[in-house]
Amino acid sequence: MTALLEVEGLEVVYGHVIRAIQGISFSVGEGKIVGLVGLNGAGKTTTVRAISGFLPTENVRITDGRIRFAGQSIARLRPYQAARLGIAFVPERDKVFDTLTVRENLEVALTATTLRGDEPGRCRRYRSIKDILDLFEALARRADQLSVFLSGGERQMLAIGACLLTAPRLLIVDEASLGLAPIMRRQVLDMLAQLNREFGLTVLIVDQDVGGVLSIADHGYILENGRVVFAGSREHLLQHGDVKEFYLGQKEDRERGYRDVKQYRRVRRWH
Numbered sequence: 001m002t003a004l005l006e007v008e009g010l011e012v013v014y015g016h017v018i019r020a021i022q023g024i025s026f027s028v029g030e031g032k033i034v035g036l037v038g039l040n041g042a043g044k045t046t047t048v049r050a051i052s053g054f055l056p057t058e059n060v061r062i063t064d065g066r067i068r069f070a071g072q073s074i075a076r077l078r079p080y081q082a083a084r085l086g087i088a089f090v091p092e093r094d095k096v097f098d099t100l101t102v103r104e105n106l107e108v109a110l111t112a113t114t115l116r117g118d119e120p121g122r123c124r125r126y127r128s129i130k131d132i133l134d135l136f137e138a139l140a141r142r143a144d145q146l147s148v149f150l151s152g153g154e155r156q157m158l159a160i161g162a163c164l165l166t167a168p169r170l171l172i173v174d175e176a177s178l179g180l181a182p183i184m185r186r187q188v189l190d191m192l193a194q195l196n197r198e199f200g201l202t203v204l205i206v207d208q209d210v211g212g213v214l215s216i217a218d219h220g221y222i223l224e225n226g227r228v229v230f231a232g233s234r235e236h237l238l239q240h241g242d243v244k245e246f247y248l249g250q251k252e253d254r255e256r257g258y259r260d261v262k263q264y265r266r267v268r269r270w271h
């Protein structure tokens with residue numbers, strides 16, 4: 001069976017010279033949670049922006065590769081075209097309209113009802129503002145307040161709630177836990193896992209917190225310098241010595257200093 005989302009050999013260049021993405025391939029199966037993880041500048045945001053149509057309009061080009069969604073080629077779509085296909089995107093910043101109330105933000109999402117296609121696989125569980133306020137108690141308490149007053153976690157909930165109202169087939173969350181306190185981070189991750197478990201929502205989650213993502217993802221891809229350097233099932237990655245040492249901070253047999261790590265990265269010229 002082909003995957004819901006397939007990215008093959010994606011290459012993205014900024015300003016004619018910076019090859020931010022250097023031939024990335026990965027896939028997201030329908031009904032799965034997949035994590036795209038890696039450190040600052042690894043290329044996570046560029047990758048998910050290319051999928052959701054949110055790359056800047058100037059100074060950046062997709063120079064190679066294919067992106068397929070539900071069997072259809074989708075490279076170079078505009079954001080509204082991707083949204084119509086059921087790709088809902090929560091960006092890492094600027095995810096809600098600050099000058100609107102919580103309720104108004106959700107109304108904006110609902111107004112986009114043309115996005116509600118009838119394709120199979122769409123998550124139609126959340127159809128009204130009340131559905132979202134029932135899901136997120138914290139938002140219900142602040143429904144009529146301006147969104148500028150929301151905390152980081154509440155903004156994340158509101159952005160995810162707005163996406164759910166568009167009956168998404170794939171929910172992409174960029175930096176799911178950025179700037180959140182550990183308890184709020186856990187809540188966001190658990191909520192995504194619950195949406196996946198109960199309603200079969202397919203989720204592509206982007207984060208620097210490899211451990212957090214692997215706690216809910218079926219499959220993970222670790223990016224470095226625009227390349228996939230590790231890929232595998234959650235179990236595979238969690239047991240891999242290098243992943244444990246370099247991304248989960250679990251030391252194996254001996255201490256390694258910063259110099260060793262740099263050397264390791266140089267020696268292991270991934271690909």
Ligand SMILES: Nc1ncnc2c1ncn2[C@@H]1O[C@H](COP(=O)(O)OP(=O)(O)OP(=O)(O)O)[C@@H](O)[C@H]1O
Pocket residue numbers: 014015018020038039040041042043044045046047056092208
């Ligand atoms: N608009 C831009 N113009 C030029 N270079 C850019 C632009 N946006 C990103 N880059 C470069 O592309 C590379 C990948 O950036 P990207 O934002 O995709 O990484 P990321 O993995 O999302 O990082 P972070 O964890 O900090 O969000 C970086 O080297 C970055 O400097």
Ligand SMILES: [Mg+2]
Pocket residue numbers: 044045046092174175
């Ligand atoms: Mg990013």
